Amino acid sequence: MFNLSQPETFDVVIIGGGPAGTSAAIYTARADLRTLVVDKGLTAGALGITGLISNYPGVPGPISGSELVATMREQAESFGAQFLVDKVVGIDLNADPKMIQAGTGTFFAKTIILATGSMGRTASVPGERELLGHGVSYCATCDGAFFREKAVIVVGNNDEALEEALFLTKFASKITLIVPTPEIKASLGLIDQLSAHQNVEIRLATRLLRVEGSGHVEEVAIRSRTGQEESIPTSGVFVYLQGGKPITDYLMGQLETSNEGCLRVDREMQTSIPGIFAVGDLLCSHVKQAVIAASDGVIAAIAAEKSLRGHKMLQTDWH
Amino acid sequence: MALLQAKDQQYITDEFAKILVHPVKLVVFTQDTDCEYCQDTRQITEEVAALSPMVSLEVRDFNADKALAIQYGVDQVPATVILRGGDQPKDYGIHYYGVPAGYEFTSLIQDITMIGSGESGLSNATKQWAAALTKPVHLQVFVTPTCPYCPPAVVLAHKLAMESDLIRADMVEATEFPELAEKYDVMGVPRTVINDNFFIEGAVPEAALLKKLQSAIAN
Numbered sequence: 001m002f003n004l005s006q007p008e009t010f011d012v013v014i015i016g017g018g019p020a021g022t023s024a025a026i027y028t029a030r031a032d033l034r035t036l037v038v039d040k041g042l043t044a045g046a047l048g049i050t051g052l053i054s055n056y057p058g059v060p061g062p063i064s065g066s067e068l069v070a071t072m073r074e075q076a077e078s079f080g081a082q083f084l085v086d087k088v089v090g091i092d093l094n095a096d097p098k099m100i101q102a103g104t105g106t107f108f109a110k111t112i113i114l115a116t117g118s119m120g121r122t123a124s125v126p127g128e129r130e131l132l133g134h135g136v137s138y139c140a141t142c143d144g145a146f147f148r149e150k151a152v153i154v155v156g157n158n159d160e161a162l163e164e165a166l167f168l169t170k171f172a173s174k175i176t177l178i179v180p181t182p183e184i185k186a187s188l189g190l191i192d193q194l195s196a197h198q199n200v201e202i203r204l205a206t207r208l209l210r211v212e213g214s215g216h217v218e219e220v221a222i223r224s225r226t227g228q229e230e231s232i233p234t235s236g237v238f239v240y241l242q243g244g245k246p247i248t249d250y251l252m253g254q255l256e257t258s259n260e261g262c263l264r265v266d267r268e269m270q271t272s273i274p275g276i277f278a279v280g281d282l283l284c285s286h287v288k289q290a291v292i293a294a295s296d297g298v299i300a301a302i303a304a305e306k307s308l309r310g311h312k313m314l315q316t317d318w319h
Numbered sequence: 320m321a322l323l324q325a326k327d328q329q330y331i332t333d334e335f336a337k338i339l340v341h342p343v344k345l346v347v348f349t350q351d352t353d354c355e356y357c358q359d360t361r362q363i364t365e366e367v368a369a370l371s372p373m374v375s376l377e378v379r380d381f382n383a384d385k386a387l388a389i390q391y392g393v394d395q396v397p398a399t400v401i402l403r404g405g406d407q408p409k410d411y412g413i414h415y416y417g418v419p420a421g422y423e424f425t426s427l428i429q430d431i432t433m434i435g436s437g438e439s440g441l442s443n444a445t446k447q448w449a450a451a452l453t454k455p456v457h458l459q460v461f462v463t464p465t466c467p468y469c470p471p472a473v474v475l476a477h478k479l480a481m482e483s484d485l486i487r488a489d490m491v492e493a494t495e496f497p498e499l500a501e502k503y504d505v506m507g508v509p510r511t512v513i514n515d516n517f518f519i520e521g522a523v524p525e526a527a528l529l530k531k532l533q534s535a536i537a538n
Contacts, residue, residue, distance in 0.1 A: 089467040090522075103467050106425070133507035133520035142466035143507045145494050216506060236506075252471070253524035 009097045010036045012304050013109035015088050015250075018045040020280030020293035021115030022072040027301035029079035033308065036109075037076070037083045038102050041159040042066045043185050045117050046281065047290050049158070049242075057291055068290070087160075088116075093254045093273050103141075111275040111304045114263065115297060116250075118281035118288075121243025127211030128239065135217025135236050140164035144171045147236045153220055155208050156240030157181050162190040164238055169197050176232060177202045178222060180241065211237050246282045260284055269300035275307060322359075323366050331428060335371035339435030343374045344404030348381045348388055348396050356418040356495055360397035363419060367427065373435060375404055392487065395496065401430050401477075412480045417492025421464025426473040426490065439478040445529050449482040454536060458488040459512040461505045471522040472509035479532075 012028045014021040017039030029035045042048050043066060050065030059068065073083060090101035097108040123129035128136055137143040140154075144167055151174040154165040161177070162184070168175055177194070182205045184191050194200055205225035212219050219233045246261045255263055255271055255278075262284035269277045279296035281288055323331075345364050349357035361378060368376035381388055381396045391400045391410060399415040402408055411434070419427040433439060439446070458476040462469035476488035493500040493508060503512050511519045511528075517535040519528065 090471055101425075101467070133510055133518075134504065135506055137507045139466065139468065139507075142463060142468060142509075144465075145463055146500075146506045216504070252522070253526060 008034075009108040009110060010034045011109070011308055012036070012111050012113060012301075013038065013098075013100050013107055014113045014115055015039075015091075015100070016045070016115035016117055016280070017073060017083060018047050018069060018115060018117055018280065018293060019072060019290040020117075020297040021113065022069065022076050022297070023294035024113050024115065024279065024297035024301040024304075025076035025081040026072070026079060027298050028304060029076055029081035031301075031305050032080075033305060035076075035081040036107060037073075037081060038086050038088055038100065038107075039083065040087050041085050041187075042069060043158040043187070044119070044160060045069070046119055046288075049185050053290070065290075072294075088250045090252070091250055091254070093251070093276050098275065110308060111277070113269075113297070113300050113304060114251075114271075114276065114278040114282055115280050115293075116247040116282060118244055118246045118284070119242040120245040120247035120249070120261075121241060122245065124243070125208050125211060125239075127213070127217075128237075131211055131213060131217050131237075134215065135213060135234075136211055137236060137238050138240070140167045140238050143236070143238075144168050147172050149173045150235035151176070151233065152236035152238060153178060153208075153232065153234045154238045154240065155180070156242075157183075157185050158240065158242070159186045159190060161240035162186045162194050164240060165200070166190070166194055168238065169194075169200065172236075173199060175200045176234070178206050178208055178220075179204045180207055181205065182225075208237075208239075208241075246284060248282070258284070267299075268303035268306075269296055270303060275304075277304060321366060322363055328366075328370060331367070332370045334428075334432060335373065335435070338432045339371060339373040341373075341403055341435050341437050342405035343431050343435045344402045344408065345374065345376045345431075346387075346391065346400040346402065347376065347378045348384070348391075348393050348398040348400075349378060350381045350396050354396050356420075356492075357397045359420060360399060360418045363424065363427075364399060367431070374431060399427070401427075401434060403434055411477075412484075412487030413477045414487070414489040415492075416489055417495040418464070419490070422467050422470050423462060423464055423473065423490060423492070426470040426477070429470070429474050430477050433474075433478065433481060439481045441478050441482060442525060445479070445525055446482055448529060448533070449479060449486065452483050452485045452536070454485065455514075456483075456486045456532065456536065457514055458486065459491050459499075459503070460489065461491050461493045461500060461503065461510045461512070462508050463493055466508045468522045469509040472511055475522075475525060475528060476511060479528075 011033035012035045014037045017037045047065040052062040054061040086102040092099040100107045148171045152172045155178045157179045207223045210221040263278040277300035280293035368374045401413045460473045473490045480486045480488035513535045
């Protein structure tokens with residue numbers, strides 16, 4: 001699957017298409033920098049799952065988070081930014097040009113803006129860490145083949161969880177989708193596709209309590225909306241829950257993080273590696289709001305342009 | 320029908336021309352029966368070898384050329400061994416068991432550029448550890464072709480094999496070798512087996528693998 005989607009090097013590749021990444025894309029694309037935004041989908045990030053917003057400056061609302069992000073994206077696309085729905089699985093920040101490996105292809109960039117937010121988590125359900133690789137997985141495309149004709153559980157409520165569950169329908173004999181919220185926050189098309197499968201059961205407003213098994217996964221304990229605890233026998237648990245930690249796993253240690261997992265930047269959003277910027281919730285700022293993330297994105301965009309075009313001073317755009 | 324698209328062929332041709340200073344030799348072991356992916360392995364390695372005069376390919380029959388298989392430490396098929404070729408051939412102990420297809424194709428290309436450049440790219444700390452090794456290390460990295468996180472684990476293991484004659488590293492495609500996958504309890508990839516008894520899940524950064532290796536060797 002070696003797939004060099006576009007061998008030409010982008011001026012800027014932005015990882016994460018929330019308000020930080022997309023605002024950056026508006027500025028870089030408008031400045032005629034060849035811009036690519038790689039993003040997991042409208043429901044992957046904090047803004048995407050926010051219900052109603054009425055305090056975004058300039059947008060009276062109320063407007064849903066995903067609508068607000070979609071509007072920003074259309075604006076960035078109108079200036080020529082390219083958007084790709086994909087997940088970044090690997091990156092080489094020190095290569096020249098910098099290399100980004102997404103699920104569907106490999107890209108090259110002169111500068112990178114990291115805008116992956118803080119919806120990440122570490123294993124927190126009892127049994128999850130202990131049984132990782134022994135039935136607990138975070139990647140259906142990686143591990144689906146080991147669950148041929150077996151019953152599996154998928155935990156999550158967004159596009160990613162549903163796409164992975166769909167992939168598993170090729171292998172598993174039964175899939176139980178455990179959704180922690182009263183509604184699935186994914187696109188309707190995906191929900192319909194998944195529901196159409198005979199061997200898929202969807203449990204809404206249900207929490208994963210424990211993963212159990214001796215040596216490998218044997219069952220899970222869940223608590224449904226009725227408050228009852230239940231056990232479901234299963235061979236695999238694919239977890240796509242979200243949390244509150246900065247998402248930096250794809251960096252594979254190439255940038256230092258604080259004890260809380262946050263990235264450090266200077267006033268121009270530049271990290272310790274020249275040409276690599278970080279913005280938004282990755283920085284664990286004192287105030288986590290979409291408009292703050294957007295402003296970070298713009299500062300990084302202007303700094304990226306400066307680094308590419310060699311301006312001695314920041315040139316602001318008043319018109 | 321070619322497996323590689325024209326634009327990818329062009330990219331790899333250009334990369335090889337830019338980077339390869341040492342000749343690289345691929346030795347592929349196959350057999351005519353009971354090997355579902357032998358033909359694919361042959362085709363992929365043929366197409367790659369055709370992209371540079373610095374890359375050569377030798378295809379051997381696992382049964383007829385048993386002595387050579389033993390020399391390279393190959394015990395199942397399909398197997399691809401990547402060597403430095405030319406006047407000063409060198410066997411680094413770098414193997415692929417199973418077809419290097421899907422995401423693992425990128426591992427194959429990266430390994431060829433690594434050996435052809437003569438430089439593993441590992442940190443000084445890791446190189447020093449490898450140089451000071453006194454006991455053998457066998458790394459087996461289990462993968463599936465649709466696992467995007469697997470190539471970094473494979474390439475890291477192969478880099479280590481390049482740095483020390485005491486280190487051997489295999490990519491093992493789990494669905495083609497189910498008995499091996501069961502032996503090492505592989506239900507999630509990548510899973511790296513160190514000297515049969517130590518395990519590491521996932522693609523971890525170099526520093527983390529080094530730490531695990533140090534404790535595995537100490538025990």
